[in-house]
Amino acid sequence: MRVTSSGTAWYEETPPILIVDGVWASVQCSSEDFWEDQAGHIRKLRHAEDRVILVAMAVWPDGTQTVLHYEMATQESEAAWSLFFAHLWQRGLQPYSVKLIVSDGTTGLPKVIRALFPLAKHQCCITHKVRAMLRHLGYGQLSYLDAQGQELSLPEAKKQRYAQIQHDAYAIYKAPTWEGAVISFLVFERKWTDLEPDAVRTFINDAALTLSFYHFDESLHSLIRTSNAIERLFREFRTKADDIGAFPNEESCLAIFFLVLRRDHAKHDRFKNHGE
Template structure:
């Protein structure tokens, strides 16, 4: 979980009262990796109706064709860190349960990488005609793959990513000089006010009771903000219908399927560990850490759910 062997030995010494050998720690690590491999190969007995897909980046040490000589005179292959992405699919079941279905490492989030990713899911037993919705951010190449491989599935663009993309295009022209109480605003305060107001109005659209009302609210939003923030509104309106697909599913699932936040939460946990480690020694160790983080996150989610019940 981001600890060096020495750190782990010291931590376990406080618990066990003895130093755990490096071989013992390696055996535990190999067992975790074995469970990770099994989890990614187990045949799927049922296909979830909804998938949330996204990728998280990590740094992995890779060998090169060059060599170097260490202090002991040994000739070793030169290694360097390269960025790799872990592609992930999370299942959302009709009762609202969420589980990590599949994950694998790829050199980049490309159309080819996603095609291979879903091909491996098919090999595990995923039925493409049983998938009704796929939730994702605006990853290039993925929409084309969804249309080609999942003919009956709708595409839900994450509303969080949609709003964030709009906010990046704010021009902050014609800023207000006074707040709602008539107090004078500084330039930075006026920018913050514009940012919070248009963000609030954008998210309010997705609280509409149905698709039709959301479109009406979008028209009101555009009328209010187009003259002040034309680039932001143009960005927000583009492909807007893709952010409303969640309305075709049970209302109890709306908060779970209109964003990719469930995966983003998991990715934040993984990034914390990845930052502590730096560059992983190989892809297997990187995937093993992701496996352990996802297992812990799932267990934590189950405890909270059971406690709430």
């Protein structure tokens, strides 16, 4: 993965695919209130507030991934994403050259994508889609026998249902073609609707947005049907953020995020050089 500065660098090329997402952190902010310390000094009262780092990662035709830009916002709103993409435009990104944008189910983002990237398809992360479905499981009409006919306890039966429907959901996206995936969706719906109506209803809502990756080269499918590439960076950042607690200011938060990017970049280069 290549990492570019989040400053004023000008983009000489526009990537055909963007993966966008945000990661939250706690930042100390000043308020209008004051307090007096033990030495009698009057200081501004500070308190922790949640902030989100919005991130755009490029995926190039050869599969190379590049973190293009990141910036801090107060929320993942339509206005915040619009401003974020406006900054990308100012640095040379050509909106009509972007063919696909991958994201999770962030509210407000789909409308921004439609408005600002008229030629781009929207790919909803299949991992987020499946996880959202699993949160709606009702565990009705459970089977208390496993595949070998052995009796199961209630927790074991629930675990079996969870594993079975999760397996069937992910299997849809292993179909070699878009048409095959659509057929798999219909089979899934027929199999599970009576048992898990709420989960299936959640899963099939806007299901077409999870199949946009089929319009691109098969070699890219594993990279663009999820936002996992960017989530990997977020997991490492969250580990650092948990150790720190509340960052003293926004600048320190962004500095740690940049160091996480650099570390991931270095690990990628070591792996690539070793492979060669």
